[in-house]
Amino acid sequence: MSDLLQIHKALADETRLRLLRLLSRSPLNVNEVIDILRMGQSRISRHLRILAEAGLVTRRREGTWIYYERSPDPQDKLVADVLHLGSDHERALPHFEADMQRMEAAIERRRQQTRSFFDSRRDGDELRHQSLDGAHYRQVALSLLPEHCDTILDLGTGSGLLLPALLARADKVIAVDASATMLELARASAGADGDRCEFRLGDLEHLPVRDGEADAVMACMVLHHVSTPSVALAEAWRALGDGGNLAIVDLARHEDESLRELADLWLGFQPAEMRRWLKMSGFEVQHADTVAPGIATNNDTDIQLITFTGRKPWQPAQSKSPRRERKRTASRATAAARSARTTTK
Numbered sequence: 001m002s003d004l005l006q007i008h009k010a011l012a013d014e015t016r017l018r019l020l021r022l023l024s025r026s027p028l029n030v031n032e033v034i035d036i037l038r039m040g041q042s043r044i045s046r047h048l049r050i051l052a053e054a055g056l057v058t059r060r061r062e063g064t065w066i067y068y069e070r071s072p073d074p075q076d077k078l079v080a081d082v083l084h085l086g087s088d089h090e091r092a093l094p095h096f097e098a099d100m101q102r103m104e105a106a107i108e109r110r111r112q113q114t115r116s117f118f119d120s121r122r123d124g125d126e127l128r129h130q131s132l133d134g135a136h137y138r139q140v141a142l143s144l145l146p147e148h149c150d151t152i153l154d155l156g157t158g159s160g161l162l163l164p165a166l167l168a169r170a171d172k173v174i175a176v177d178a179s180a181t182m183l184e185l186a187r188a189s190a191g192a193d194g195d196r197c198e199f200r201l202g203d204l205e206h207l208p209v210r211d212g213e214a215d216a217v218m219a220c221m222v223l224h225h226v227s228t229p230s231v232a233l234a235e236a237w238r239a240l241g242d243g244g245n246l247a248i249v250d251l252a253r254h255e256d257e258s259l260r261e262l263a264d265l266w267l268g269f270q271p272a273e274m275r276r277w278l279k280m281s282g283f284e285v286q287h288a289d290t291v292a293p294g295i296a297t298n299n300d301t302d303i304q305l306i307t308f309t310g311r312k313p314w315q316p317a318q319s320k321s322p323r324r325e326r327k328r329t330a331s332r333a334t335a336a337a338r339s340a341r342t343t344t345k
């Protein structure tokens, strides 16, 4: 448990307060911090160490990289309270605007790298070859979604290989991706039912989707590419209507740095951090699992999958919404009829 005096000593410094403010937006590595704060490495490392020792930031090892983030241990109420108190007054600190602008530029550079990677993959077969065992993880992903939905939002749809199966269980699918090339490939994959699919170019951290527009969200093998996964999960929550479901399939924590060549920013996730982000966004975690075998990479490493489902709880004022319930029931009936038609063809 943290020590109140140590926390206050750690906070009594302008650079450390600036650092805390930055790390509340996104995990950063030392090079990114140096670039944003324009200070030398030894100075930055010393300040980060003091913050870490006080329990105000945590270190996150990503292969040979170390990222720092302001994510208190949920058990440590003292740190959580202090950080919460300070966060209301961060705007008043010196250099706020300049720090934030350089921070956004650093995050945009990460996004740009991912976009360039996927934009350069014009050949869907090449991509399929690189994401070995895709059929396996897509099957796992589908098993996590309800059988019938009104509107499914497919986050990071990629070349759209999940779309035919998603269209078979929803009236409408919204396929979002940051890469225009991937969306072009996805259009081709959607097949005959593609007219019920909307393709939207955009980032998972600023979804091009209205509040409550979807009743199910799929995040299949995308969060490890996203600059700040917790922000993407908060956006998924916003995009879902009350009672809506989120399904996540991603890589479990691993050490295979070769996957960085496939634009992987994060080397998988710990179940505990995914659960924490889901709860922070307001989801009820319904299911969490680790699936083995996961995927075999080009390096012959076997990486496990983690799967999660979360539910956006009904808001008390709307929990008795007979209109929405009737709409859901009608939509389930339509989907059931459609699936019956498909199977009797």
Ligand SMILES: C[S@@+](CC[C@H](N)C(=O)[O-])C[C@H]1O[C@@H](n2cnc3c(N)ncnc32)[C@H](O)[C@@H]1O
Residues within 6 Å of the ligand: 111, 114, 115, 118, 131, 134, 138, 155, 156, 157, 158, 159, 160, 161, 162, 176, 177, 178, 179, 182, 202, 203, 204, 205, 219, 220, 221, 222, 225, 226, 227
């Ligand atoms: C590995 S592919 C996954 C494709 C698909 N979900 C599947 O499982 O078949 C990851 C996709 O996510 C997209 N992506 C990565 N980061 C993104 C972001 N921040 N916002 C939107 N799309 C993103 C990439 O462009 C790429 O098409």
